[in-house]
Each structure stands twice: as structure tokens, then as C-alpha cells.
Amino acid sequence: MSADRLAAVASLLADQSRAAILTALLGGTAHTGNELARHVGIAPSTASEHLGRLLDGGLVAVESQGRHRYWRLASPDVAELIESLVAHAPDRVDGPSLPRPSDLALGRSCYDHLAGRVAVDVYGALVERGHLLARPGAVEVTDSGRVFLGDLGLPQAAFEATTRPPVRACLDWTGRRHHLAGAVGAALLDTLLDRGWARRGPRPRQIRFTRTGRAELTTRLGIGW
Numbered sequence: 001m002s003a004d005r006l007a008a009v010a011s012l013l014a015d016q017s018r019a020a021i022l023t024a025l026l027g028g029t030a031h032t033g034n035e036l037a038r039h040v041g042i043a044p045s046t047a048s049e050h051l052g053r054l055l056d057g058g059l060v061a062v063e064s065q066g067r068h069r070y071w072r073l074a075s076p077d078v079a080e081l082i083e084s085l086v087a088h089a090p091d092r093v094d095g096p097s098l099p100r101p102s103d104l105a106l107g108r109s110c111y112d113h114l115a116g117r118v119a120v121d122v123y124g125a126l127v128e129r130g131h132l133l134a135r136p137g138a139v140e141v142t143d144s145g146r147v148f149l150g151d152l153g154l155p156q157a158a159f160e161a162t163t164r165p166p167v168r169a170c171l172d173w174t175g176r177r178h179h180l181a182g183a184v185g186a187a188l189l190d191t192l193l194d195r196g197w198a199r200r201g202p203r204p205r206q207i208r209f210t211r212t213g214r215a216e217l218t219t220r221l222g223i224g225w
Helices: 002-013 016-027 033-040 044-056 076-088 117-128 143-152 182-194 211-221
Strands: 060-065 068-073 108-110 113-115 132-135 138-141 168-171 178-181 198-200 207-209
Touching (some): 016 044, 033 044, 033 068, 068 076, 076 168, 117 132, 117 178, 117 211
Antiparallel strands (some): 108 113, 132 138
């Protein structure tokens, strides 16, 4: 049964248009079918067919508002699955190298949390300073981590999340190392944006760091630029 389910998910991801739709939804925002069709460069009817298959496969969810239907990834777990698969992809597939967009490599959103080189460096610094305890297959926030992240402005509720893990290690395609996901990872991105340390860029999913944010992350975690 597990092999059948794995094969079913793999068949959904094997189509380039469906893969492009899922990648477009990695930013965490919902889009109409027509918006996704324009983004992918396919006919709306074709996008609708692909979205129906992704919905049946449990990879996307849909919500109706008036005459419009808005599509999003089914859960943060789906976003982490896609990001991890990209990280595991070979650098060459049938000849040409896979593109690695440089404007997303430094900072981007992975559904609702921060990804990219800065996110990888933040995760590493938190582990090195003892704020995160990382073991094979598991990661948790230590007491010092609660204090440190609380001082940054993360709400206490993030550490006590019940509907999703408080912290998870998500494999990043930037360097194929981990960044911080889970409720704490989502709260960290929200805090960076709320404090003006980061801003959303013009490109979908792009996260840019302000001068203040760069200085603060350097001072607090030794992040290099």
C-alpha cells in the first residue's frame, strides 16, 4: 500500500505543468486557476484539469469565495516535501543544468517560513549556540532558544503549537542543508517582516533583508553577507 501511494504522488509530480503549479504555490498565498494558468503558460482548462488531479492527490486545497476558487498547497508538509525534493534533485537532468534563481537563493519563503542561504545560516547558528537541539530525524527548541527567540519577538504560542510541530528541519536546496520550519519557523519569518528586518521582494516568494535586518542578524547570530 505504501509503495502504491508513493507511486501515485510521484506520478503527480512527474508532470512539468503540475510541478510548476506547485512551485508557484510555495509562496504560501492562494491563487485562482486563471492566475496559475498564466504563470505556468498553459490554457485555463488545462490548469483546471491539473488542479483537479492535485486536489484528488491531496497536494492542494481549494476555497470558494463568490465566483472565484482559490487554490493553495494542502499543508506546510507539502511545501517541505517539494523543497526537499528539489534539494535532492541532481544538478543535471537529461543534459542541461537545472536553473538556480540567484534572487531566491539568498532569501525566499517556503510556504510560511524562511528558506534560502540566510535561513540555512540562521538554523546553523541556532544549533551552534545551543538554541536548537538537532538529532537525526528530530529537532527541538532548548530553554535558551525559547529565551533567545522570545527576545526577537516570537510569540510564546509558537513554542506550544498543537496543530503542527513547533519546529522541524526542512532540507533547503540552497547548499542542501536545513532551515527552520514548523510553527516557530513561521513565526520567525513573520517577526522578521513585522520588525522591518526583511521585506517581500518583487518576485514571488522573494525575501529581501533590510540594512537594519542584516545588522541585527549579524550582531545576534553572526550571519555573514
